[in-house]
Amino acid sequence: MGASVIVVFLVVVYIIKKTIIIVPEQSVYIKERLGVLNGVLKSGFYFMIPFVDQIRYRQNLKEQTIDIDPQVCITKDNVSVEVDGVLYLKVIDGEKASYGIDNFMLATTQLAQTTLRSEIGKLIFDNLLSERDEINGRVVSNIDRATDPWGIKVTRYEIRNITPPKQILIEMENQMKSERERRAEITISQGEKESRVNHSVGERQESINISEGEKIRLVNEADGRAQEITLISNATAKGLQLISEAISKKGGKEAVSLQITQEYLDALGHILKTSKTTVVPETLANIGGVFEGLSKITTKIPQVGE
DSSP states (O other): OHHHHHHHHHHHHHHHHHHEEEEOTTEEEEEEETTEEEEEEOSEEEEOOTTTEEEEEEEEOSOEEEEEEEEEEEOTTSOEEEEEEEEEEEESOHHHHHHSOSOHHHHHHHHHHHHHHHHHTTSOGGGTTTTHHHHHHHHHHHHHHHHGGGTEEEEEEEEEEEEOOHHHHHHHHHHHHHHHHHHHHHHHHHHHHHHHHHHHHHHHHHHHHHHHHHHHHHHHHHHHHHHHHHHHHHHHHHHHHHHHHHHHSTTHHHHHHHHHHHHHHHHHHHHHHHOSSOOOOSSTHHHHHHHHHHHHHHSSOOOOOO
């Protein structure tokens, strides 16, 4: 009795399970009735006829990722590189994804690998890394067109790693090293050039400053000499004017003659005292004439000391 109750309970539970179907969010179920497509069940609660209706396929509508295994690709210039990546896709039409192809995940993976090899074969190795984004875009475009009949939307493809052969890596490292050394030499030479230019500019500016200073000095000296000459000229003119005025007065000529005679006698006396050889006039008449002139002015003959 107890065993039959358990069997009946299990049968009831099984029938309920086959009768009630709950489809979760972002999923679609493909229902068949006696082996024929009977509907596409979206998220929600459904009743089914036990043993007549059945869920044949369950499709996930979320975006899914597929790891593309590493594969060897040959570039246009016959360089073998190992490339792997990741593919992003989502199911747009659950019915096509179920009946359009047997295993769309495997088919899409194979298509991604063959398309990637084809795109890399169009490029030379030197352009491979720089055109990674273009490769990704072309792979997505080609795969998306091919998977459209399957109800699949390929959203993007990303190359994860590009691994060239070891010998190529060594050559690339040497090339990068030589390029760094070349840039360092260029930087050093540019620095030396700028240093020489700055030094020459400094010397040129120094020469200009010195010449400007010398020019200003000469101008100032010329101005000083000009002012000095002007002052002397003015003083001389003033002195001559005063002498002229003095001569024009009464007794002025006699005073001038007396002054000249006095200076003459002083100079002559100095010469007689200091010189070992004395030159005197050829005749003493000249000296007499001098004293005669003095006697007219001073009414006496000047006395010359011994």
